[in-house]
Amino acid sequence: MRTQVILKCAECGEENYYTSRNKKVQLERMEVTKYCPRDKKHTLHKEKK
Template sequence: MRHQVILKCTECGEENYISTRNRKIHTERMEVVKYCPRERKHVLHREKK
C-alpha cells in the first residue's frame, strides 16, 4: 500500500511537495532534488517526519 509523504526543503524549510511511496519496499526516508520556488533553484528535499 502506498502512503502519502510530505517533502520539505533542506535549505528554507518550506513544505513544497506531496508524493507517495511504498513503505514496505522503501524503508528509509525519501530524498529527491526538486525545485524550490522560494530559493529559485533546485535543492534537496527530504521526507518530513
C-alpha cells in the same frame, strides 16, 4: 501499501511537494532533488517526519 508523504526543502524549510511511497519497498525516508520556488533553484527535499 502506499502512504502519502510531504517533502520539505532542506535549505529554507518550506513544504513544497506531496507525493506517495511504498513503505514495504522503500524503508528509508525519501530524499529527492526538486525545484524550490522560494530559493529559485534545485535543492534537496527530504521527507517530513
